[in-house]
Amino acid sequence: MTFFRFSKYHPRTDEEKTKTSNVWMKGHTDSGTVSLLWSQPVVALQILSPDGQWRFVKYVPNSIIVNVGDAMEMLSGGYYKAAIHRVVQPPPDQRGYTRLGLIYFAYANADVKLVPFKESPILQQVGITRKCDDEDAPTMKMWGSMASMYRHSAPKKKENGIEEEVMNGVVVKHFN
Numbered sequence: 001m002t003f004f005r006f007s008k009y010h011p012r013t014d015e016e017k018t019k020t021s022n023v024w025m026k027g028h029t030d031s032g033t034v035s036l037l038w039s040q041p042v043v044a045l046q047i048l049s050p051d052g053q054w055r056f057v058k059y060v061p062n063s064i065i066v067n068v069g070d071a072m073e074m075l076s077g078g079y080y081k082a083a084i085h086r087v088v089q090p091p092p093d094q095r096g097y098t099r100l101g102l103i104y105f106a107y108a109n110a111d112v113k114l115v116p117f118k119e120s121p122i123l124q125q126v127g128i129t130r131k132c133d134d135e136d137a138p139t140m141k142m143w144g145s146m147a148s149m150y151r152h153s154a155p156k157k158k159e160n161g162i163e164e165e166v167m168n169g170v171v172v173k174h175f176n
């Protein structure tokens, strides 16, 4: 399963800006394996750095940003970490422009159980981190639909701006 999203972010009115607190898409990780994002001249994508700071992703002409998703983090036993990212209002000089989003979301096959690839000599060397016990691990299909259900649900719990929900024994977090 893969899909391609083409989105158009229109400039917002001052009222809309206040309502959304300038966050157009709240902080999240993508649920699949990797997402390929065409670098956009209107800068609005931010990633959460390990030091807790949100930082803009620089525009690099003709380049593609590769985001690791939850499925890749689970399959790789934490070797690749899902990128926490969000979309915010662009810097003042770019606010009047319409922004395009072109993203290719790749997923594992629907029936693939998201357990670490234990046979990997690299993982055996560096160690494996699990989000849940292997017997409780969701399939790609389950995880994809749980993550999208969560994305459209009201926040369940808030701690320091982090919304959290336990789905099938796995903690799903949203970062604002």
Ligand SMILES: O=C(O)CCC(=O)C(=O)O
Pocket: 005, 025, 030, 037, 044, 045, 085, 086, 087, 100, 101, 103
């Ligand atoms: O528009 C963007 O740059 C990112 C959108 C995004 O993160 C998503 O659709 O999952």
Ligand SMILES: [Fe+2]
Pocket: 028, 029, 030, 085
């Ligand atoms: Fe995303």
